[in-house]
Amino acid sequence: MLATTLVEEKLDPRVKRTRTLIQQAFTALLAEKGFAATTVQDITERAEVNRATFYAHFPDKFALLEASIRQSFRQEMEKRTLSACHYTEENLRALIVTVCEFVAQSNQHCTSTENQFEALVETQVKQQIQELLELWLEKAGAQFDTKTAAIAASWALYGLAWQWSHDKNHAAAEDYAGKILPLIESNLQMNPMPVLA
Amino acid sequence: MLATTLVEEKLDPRVKRTRTLIQQAFTALLAEKGFAATTVQDITERAEVNRATFYAHFPDKFALLEASIRQSFRQEMEKRTLSACHYTEENLRALIVTVCEFVAQSNQHCTSTENQFEALVETQVKQQIQELLELWLEKAGAQFDTKTAAIAASWALYGLAWQWSHDKNHAAAEDYAGKILPLIESNLQMNPMPVLA
DNA sequence: TTTTGTAAACAACAAGCGTTGACTATTAAA
DNA sequence: TTTAATAGTCAACGCTTGTTGTTTACAAAA
Incomplete structure (x- = not known):
């Protein structure tokens, strides 16, 4: 090598x-x-x-895919200048939209149950979400266990985005982001009480 | 076939x-x-x-693994009579412990980065958690979108359990369950305000 | 320019995968 | 008991994988 x-x-x-x-x-x-x-x-x-x-x-070809995914998701985030900035509700909303759209687009490449493909996308994307959220929380001077909160939020976010993208007639990403925003925020302890429609 | x-x-x-x-x-x-x-x-x-x-x-051998995992996790849940009952804080706590221990035990079978193995475990376990949580929420007569809440909670729970199991000197599963309980509850909207240690 | 390190080409290898077709053994029903 | 259906055995197939040893091509230094 x-x-x-x-x-x-x-x-x-x-x-x-x-x-x-x-x-x-x-x-x-x-x-x-x-x-x-x-x-x-x-x-x-x-x-x-x-x-x-x-x-x-x-x-192997999995490593190649891994590198591709990581690179293109990072690009997507940079395009929206997400990595540079700090936590705001609007930035979180933008992150949700980004993830939703990225997952939806990725899944075009995999017919029905290309399990390994999806798993790889998941790992790479989740990891970057987690890093970003942890950064945000620390910049915001959170007093609690930021690592744990970032893990919960990144998994929840990815899971929701995945499910949304597999819903054949899903709403617009922006609308969905609005819906799940309070849920994600509650993981980050950024609001007192989530209300789900 | x-x-x-x-x-x-x-x-x-x-x-x-x-x-x-x-x-x-x-x-x-x-x-x-x-x-x-x-x-x-x-x-x-x-x-x-x-x-x-x-x-x-x-x-293929992946399908065999899938069947094995599904079966043994289901058994684990039945052993603790989790599938039969309804939502209580104590039942949720027991579920967390079950997931943590199952993931930890699974990961003994995979050296370092047996990526595909872990991905399969994840899919099967998460799916069953989600089904159970949805059942609990519906039995409890939740007014909000139970599907969405169950997805977020199951992903967050699995993610936290996974991370915990990969922490080489992790606390007892029971202690960890106590720590993340409010976080998971907040996804299920089962308490007003999570407080993370 | 010449030299030296190293990337890439090439050919061959053992191994595993998933499938096929012909044949045998077992099961459950007539 | 006979019979039809089907599960299992066996040997072979084409294919992909990941690796290895040798040779050729090229880049950056002396």
Whole structure:
């Protein structure tokens, strides 16, 4: 396994090229055939890279997906400048919408029960939500156990977003966000009493 | 795939025998080698059953695990007569303890990052928690959206249990249950104001 | 430019997976 | 007891996976 620098600092141009080719091929195949149906061979053929080279960069196709998901969700959050800011009700609302839309979009790539795909998305997204919420709570100078609150809130949020996205005729993400906002807030202890419609 | 009756009603004795053998072999191997290291061949050799027969009963080893988990968690709940009763703070506390202990015990079978194993446990356990909580809420005649509340609570509960079980020197399950009880209750809207230590 | 490290290509490997078709054994009903 | 249905066995298949050893190509330093 070649050196995998998370921050892409001074990277051998060959490495950069190969990774880009693999990522592009993967993204395309994901849209075409879905995750389960895509083999490592498919990816390397499309990328015009040797199969052994793939394994020099990623342990398996799951690791590749993991990296893709993490990157694209992070981008989504940065686009909405979520990571930089602090806790407000409006920021939380924006986060909920972001998660809902991201999950909904992800699930287009997986036919019915591509279990492993969904599990990977879940892990990556949840982790980033949790980190963000913990940051918010600490910035807000919360007196209670911020870690525990962030865990509960991130799981609850992801679960609700997942369910919403699997509801075939779901409301607009913005409306749903309004509905579940007090519920998430109660996990963060940011309001005294949640009221669910 | 042979007929898979969830309730074991009038089942060909050969089928019964084969399934039992497979389940037993699987359970043993899980304890010995962990899930990832166990192959279908291992299972069928141990069970003294042809490999093709395995595929007549389960699509793959993941489906087998799924069935095992569902069954054993259900048993665990029944042992504590959780499924039969209604919502009380004490029952919720017992549920939390049950989940914590089950997750902790499950994770003994998976070395470090057996990701797929954990994901399967998560799905099965969460689903059953959710069903139970929804039942409790409806029995209690809740006026709000019980489905949404049950989803949030089950995800939050599982997430907290998971984190607790991965904390290498965690407190006793009973103590932890006491700590997070108000948090879970707030998702179920069963108390006005959670206070986290 | 030459040298040196290292990425990528290539070919071959053992292993596991999931499926198939022909044959045998068991079950439950006529 | 005979018979029809079906569960199980067996051997083989094509395919994907992850790995390895060798050779070639290239990037950055001397």
